[in-house]
Amino acid sequence: MIAVTGGGAGIGEGITRACLAEGARVVVLSRASENVTRCIAELQAKSLPVELIETQLAEMDQCLAAVEKIQSTYGQLDGLVNNAGVNDGVGLASGSPERFMESLRQNLLHYYALAHYMLPLLKQARGSIVNISSKVALTGQGNTSAYAAAKGAQLALTREWAAELLPFGVRVNAVLPAEVMTPLYGRWLKTLPNPEEELHRIESRIPLGHRMTTIEEIGATTAFLLSPTQSSHTTGQHIVVDGGYTHLDRSLT
Numbered sequence: 001m002i003a004v005t006g007g008g009a010g011i012g013e014g015i016t017r018a019c020l021a022e023g024a025r026v027v028v029l030s031r032a033s034e035n036v037t038r039c040i041a042e043l044q045a046k047s048l049p050v051e052l053i054e055t056q057l058a059e060m061d062q063c064l065a066a067v068e069k070i071q072s073t074y075g076q077l078d079g080l081v082n083n084a085g086v087n088d089g090v091g092l093a094s095g096s097p098e099r100f101m102e103s104l105r106q107n108l109l110h111y112y113a114l115a116h117y118m119l120p121l122l123k124q125a126r127g128s129i130v131n132i133s134s135k136v137a138l139t140g141q142g143n144t145s146a147y148a149a150a151k152g153a154q155l156a157l158t159r160e161w162a163a164e165l166l167p168f169g170v171r172v173n174a175v176l177p178a179e180v181m182t183p184l185y186g187r188w189l190k191t192l193p194n195p196e197e198e199l200h201r202i203e204s205r206i207p208l209g210h211r212m213t214t215i216e217e218i219g220a221t222t223a224f225l226l227s228p229t230q231s232s233h234t235t236g237q238h239i240v241v242d243g244g245y246t247h248l249d250r251s252l253t
């Protein structure tokens with residue numbers, strides 16, 4: 001049993017589908033938006049073992065209730081994928097301390113809360129945690145202080161939890177996407193004066209293949225890190241899946 005936050009849309013959907021393809025049962029923790037319910041219904045119509053537990057992840061009591069439902073219904077949990085979040089543009093000048101704290105609640109607090117509440121189940125299964133972070137944690141972006149703080153904290157927690165959970169055989173790793181084509185990204189492009197021109201500009205800066213990363217590629221990497229056989233000796237790692245966008249020399253583009 002794998003729990004995936006935000007697992008019904010975008011990168012989360014790619015992770016859910018990858019886990020199902022590997023034979024895992026998946027429980028998605030998410031708000032029940034139209035896109036999410038459509039995705040879950042489509043997967044269930046194919047008799048795939050996936051369930052949606054509607055959860056407002058910024059509310060700690062709902063996080064606890066979701067974990068209690070997993071415990072009472074399934075009695076086990078092999079992996080947690082902390083994925084849900086949004087780049088909300090709370091900057092240093094444009095934001096406020098109040099908005100900064102609310103952004104951390106939306107993007108960071110549930111990473112800790114779910115890992116905390118699920119810890120007995122994860123220890124029992126000698127399971128795995130994968131935190132989905134972002135290249136913003138490494139590069140900065142400008143005008144997004146809160147999101148950058150959350151993503152950087154997720155990387156620090158990945159190594160901290162990997163250290164703390166070594167005695168229990170629970171592995172903890174992080175995946176860092178950069179430019180990933182999701183429905184949300186597509187909608188953002190359409191708000192621009194010249195969407196195709198902007199997409200071409202972005203893709204031209206991605207060294208490997210001059211293309212966006214796909215949700216399937218993020219999903220495959222996450223499924224690998226969850227696997228107790230394929231990545232059984234991998235913990236405390238930050239895996240950047242971005243076609244070389246973050247680290248390779250800009251002269252390559």
